[in-house]
Amino acid sequence: MSSGFSIGLNALQANAGAIEVASKNIAASNVSGFKSSEYLFQEALSRSIQPTSSGRFGSIGTGGITRRSYAAGSSKYSASPLDMSINGDGMFVVGLFKEPSAEKTFYTRSGNFLTDKDGFLVSSSGLFLYGYQPNIDATNVTNVVGPLKEPESPMPPNPTSEAFVAVNLDARLPIVDKTKTIAGGATVANDLDVNYPDTYSHVQQFSLFDKLGRQHSVSLYFRRDEEKIYNVYVNVDGQVWANPTEVDQGKVAIKMPNAPADGQSTTSASPQPVAKFSFTEGRLGGVAVGDQAINDSNGNLSMTFVLSPPEDEGEPLDPSLVLSDPIEFKLDFNGTTNYASAFEVKRVQQDGYGAGSLSGLSVDDRGILRGQFTNGRTVVAGQLQLATFRGLGGLREVTNNTYQATEQSGDALVGTGAAGIFGSVRSNSIEEANTDMASELVRLMVQQRNYQANAQTIRTQVEILSVTIDVTR
Numbered sequence: 001m002s003s004g005f006s007i008g009l010n011a012l013q014a015n016a017g018a019i020e021v022a023s024k025n026i027a028a029s030n031v032s033g034f035k036s037s038e039y040l041f042q043e044a045l046s047r048s049i050q051p052t053s054s055g056r057f058g059s060i061g062t063g064g065i066t067r068r069s070y071a072a073g074s075s076k077y078s079a080s081p082l083d084m085s086i087n088g089d090g091m092f093v094v095g096l097f098k099e100p101s102a103e104k105t106f107y108t109r110s111g112n113f114l115t116d117k118d119g120f121l122v123s124s125s126g127l128f129l130y131g132y133q134p135n136i137d138a139t140n141v142t143n144v145v146g147p148l149k150e151p152e153s154p155m156p157p158n159p160t161s162e163a164f165v166a167v168n169l170d171a172r173l174p175i176v177d178k179t180k181t182i183a184g185g186a187t188v189a190n191d192l193d194v195n196y197p198d199t200y201s202h203v204q205q206f207s208l209f210d211k212l213g214r215q216h217s218v219s220l221y222f223r224r225d226e227e228k229i230y231n232v233y234v235n236v237d238g239q240v241w242a243n244p245t246e247v248d249q250g251k252v253a254i255k256m257p258n259a260p261a262d263g264q265s266t267t268s269a270s271p272q273p274v275a276k277f278s279f280t281e282g283r284l285g286g287v288a289v290g291d292q293a294i295n296d297s298n299g300n301l302s303m304t305f306v307l308s309p310p311e312d313e314g315e316p317l318d319p320s321l322v323l324s325d326p327i328e329f330k331l332d333f334n335g336t337t338n339y340a341s342a343f344e345v346k347r348v349q350q351d352g353y354g355a356g357s358l359s360g361l362s363v364d365d366r367g368i369l370r371g372q373f374t375n376g377r378t379v380v381a382g383q384l385q386l387a388t389f390r391g392l393g394g395l396r397e398v399t400n401n402t403y404q405a406t407e408q409s410g411d412a413l414v415g416t417g418a419a420g421i422f423g424s425v426r427s428n429s430i431e432e433a434n435t436d437m438a439s440e441l442v443r444l445m446v447q448q449r450n451y452q453a454n455a456q457t458i459r460t461q462v463e464i465l466s467v468t469i470d471v472t473r
Contacts, residue, residue, distance in 0.1 A: 012455060018443070021066055032112055034434060036068070037433045066088075070392050073433050082360050085430055086111070090386035090417070097436060099146070107403050108403070111315060121150070133146050133382055141153075160351060162329060163218075164350070169201060169230060169336070170201070176198075203220065212355070218236055221234075225273075228279045229277065234305075239318065240255070250304060256321075272338050282339045283337055284333060284338070294340050366416055367416055385412045
């Protein structure tokens with residue numbers, strides 16, 4: 001009879017454990033990344049009725065008889081680009097310290113991340129998000145693992161060192177006359193005048209940046225001088241024309257002007273061509289700078305400019321555009337053509353940029369974190385590290401959605417998103433709990449009935465014991 005009490009009591013404990021697990025699954029159904037557990041009741045029952053060495057049934061409690069499901073939960077949209085989910089296998093790697101430590105490294109499917117006061121990406125519970133650190137020029141990542149951090153802001157400027165201009169000059173346009181007839185019948189030089197488009201064939205502008213990040217404008221005027229020869233005029237910021245006499249070792253020197261003193265004229269000498277282009281079968285064959293002779297075979301299709309600030313004496317012509325220091329840049333014309341087609345800009349590019357402030361963060365499907373700046377630049381800030389385990393069931397639960405490796409789980413297998421066994425990373429997305437609410441409610445009702453039934457067995461044992469006692473009286 002005493003064994004009946006043990007069986008009933010252990011059955012009550014098992015059913016109470018099943019109810020506890022179901023209750024936890026229901027309570028944590030709104031926790032992002034939560035993984036529900038299943039109570040292995042049959043295993044608990046079989047263990048509870050194993051006879052002890054004394055021949056009695058032993059109480060074993062409810063520990064160690066739950067099985068966690070690591071199936072992915074559904075995803076929902078989030079307005080934050082730092083909220084992420086994993087479409088496939090893998091967990092985010094987070095840690096308590098900035099220096100990764102095996103004892104304080106944890107794993108989670110919850111992708112609720114934000115930046116702290118120092119710019120580090122942290123979870124909602126304050127754990128650092130680990131990943132591969134960016135290289136020195138922020139164009140890729142290294143194999144060094146550490147806490148991910150948003151790029152420093154503001155971004156320092158980068159002066160222009162190389163520029164590229166490739167256009168098609170319409171070969172159907174006429175040669176510009178070297179002279180013109182003015183009123184009274186006099187013949188004068190037909191100098192280039194920006195106010196009269198018939199004095200040049202085409203014009204193209206591009207921007208460059210100085211060492212402080214100020215933007216400057218360079219205008220290139222192309223004037224057809226002969227059938228296959230074009231003169232090139234260069235103007236900077238609408239202030240000064242490049243002078244072919246200021247050429248030293250192939251470099252064109254341009255000094256920004258001062259403002260004219262009182263009583264001085266603002267008129268300047270007529271612009272002079274600083275270079276000549278020669279074309280062969282419609283392709284640019286040579287660029288002659290200054291008084292150099294055109295050599296189609298030298299392959300030199302570029303010019304080098306050195307811009308200098310105005311003289312120390314006097315005010316600059318435009319203080320908002322004044323150069324702080326000299327800058328030197330190479331202007332490449334590769335790809336320029338002279339076909340019988342409309343003027344077309346093929347390529348205008350330069351490698352300088354001004355200072356910029358961080359305007360946003362983004363994460364792609366490989367987990368690469370990038371920062372966008374107001375100057376149009378984008379830099380790599382790192383790449384998320386993902387992890388998985390051969391023995392997922394051996395992970396120790398630290399919180400409802402955070403786990404720690406154990407001997408049973410084995411060491412973490414690490415990698416990156418959309419590579420190998422790991423799923424892709426989804427930005428602006430949150431993985432919800434994988435709790436099946438309908439199943440949990442049904443399971444809860446079943447266990448409630450089982451608990452009542454097992455309680456009834458104990459009540460019956462009590463009644464039988466009472467009857468037995470009464471018989472002896």
